[in-house]
Amino acid sequence: MTLPGKRILLIISGGIAAYKSLDLIRRLRERGALVRPVMTQGAQEFVTPLAVGALSASHVYTELFSREDEQDVGHIRLARDCDLVVIAPATADLMAKMANGLADDLASTVLLATDRPVLVAPAMNPKMWAHPATCRNVETLRRDGLSFVGPTAGEMAESGESGLGRMAEPLDIVAAAERLVEAKGATGPLSGRTAIVTSGPTHEPIDPVRYIANRSSGRQGHAIAAALARLGADVTLVSGPVTIPDPAGVKVVHVERAEEMRDAVVSRLPADIAVMVAAVADWRVATSSEQKIKKKPGEAPAPLQLTENPDILKTVGHHEKRPTVVVGFAAETENVEDNGRTKLERKGADLIVANDVSPETGIMGGTRNSVKIISKAGVAEWPDLSKDEVATRLADLIAGRLNGA
Incomplete structure (x- = not known):
């Protein structure tokens, strides 16, 4: 196991690539990680909280104004009680919110409140990824210290669409998560160099x-x-x-x-x-x-x-x-x-x-x-x-x- 006991907050946003998050959860848990999922409303249109919860063996958080969740954990504890935040898939909409400091749902509020490393796995239509607004947002997020994995090039879910915009494969996201967790530690392979x-x-x-x-x-x-x-x-x-x-x-x-x-x-x-x-x-x-x-x-x-x-x-x-x-x-x-x-x-x-x-x-x-x-x-x-x-x-x-x- 390469992530034993590491606490991963997985934010799943609304895109067809959300189905890959199910395999990502499985891969993270195979490596010993504890996965706590947050799903946006859009994500729930593609995969169900029931499936995500079953694979993660964890409660799935979906609402910002949930009396039960706020009394139990709360969005501030969600933002801090983890070693790493992974967003997969990260839609153009969610990245725009992050780049501009918006917090109008649970996912964006957690991201604004976290002080942990954040790994972003974008997924969207190639035209959306190449749009100047998305490029500006990505540059802002990089400047703010967020890490990215992908997107990759290939066929899109839409018929006849292809290009740069596919979400990175789950194993590639896991590898990127492992590197970030290692870099966060007191020592790294180049520490002291x-x-x-x-x-x-x-x-x-x-x-x-x-x-x-x-x-x-x-x-x-x-x-x-x-x-x-x-x-x-x-x-x-x-x-x-x-x-x-x-x-x-x-x-x-x-x-x-x-x-x-x-x-x-x-x-x-x-x-x-x-x-x-x-x-x-x-x-x-x-x-x-x-x-x-x-x-x-x-x-x-x-x-x-x-x-x-x-x-x-x-x-x-x-x-x-x-x-x-x-x-x-x-x-x-x-x-x-x-x-x-x-x-x-x-x-x-x-x-x-x-x-x-x-x-x-x-x-x-x-x-x-x-x-x-x-x-x-x-x-x-x-x-x-x-x-x-x-x-x-x-x-x-x-x-x-x-x-x-």
Whole structure:
């Protein structure tokens, strides 16, 4: 058993994926967890409290203004008398309530009152998941420190509908719950370890209003920093200019130029782990203009004299204070594996996370990633995953290498 005696408050909201909650309850109890269910009114349209109660061997809580339940336990005790809150499925409606602090039923009131870790397993139509309002709500919840598992891509319940929006499978939710419960404890596999992560692009100024950059959003680097922190590491994130929020639980240093990023990283050595995710501009203008370069009618544009930027991964990989585990990223548009192998040797890295960032993949700036993990031992190809899932897997892999697993 991996969750012996752990108290899981399971909130089931109203979507067709609610039927999966029955299997989730069974899987959690197989691992020794004590499951206390809360069902929204919508959830009861898909599965019955009788079935949920039978599988959980627990009273099922459904009403905010229940005299019996409030006298016995009450919504505040429900919110606090647990080790972890799991929402599966989490509908767009419930996430909107959570993001905006609404509390008009038992589930949303418990979520507003809890101070325990919360794991969210979204499930909805792909159009709803991709809607700007849902994206804003998800970003807010991540910034507030909530963890997510899924959604995944596949066929929807609606005929002819497919895409990203399926609830994660029960075993994947269980695995995510186990990681959160472990991270909440006094020790984790990276407890006492230090990590440096770089993320985002760099901006190399041409003049006061123009710069050289790339399309990196910083999502992957930020997710890796958060994943390492969840495993107990003391993480410093050195971030280039991004529009996403800083991850919770890590120290963040904001920089703009490649030279600033290099200096911030080197000044924080020695460390146990270095994960160089940032898409650093390879070149900068040799001498940037102090004034905006003006366009002159009939004249050719002024030539830009470029000079090479510092190679931060190579600097760290060959540094006298080299971290025990050094991970680099290779964003390629061709010959992904070959280029990744070359980078592994040349940069002095232990692992290279290589991916194809051609425009048609949607990886650069997107929310999903498809990577190859390259080491001296060989190449492991991971399936298409969310960037959060890539981060979780990579953090686990780093912890295993560092601890001799």
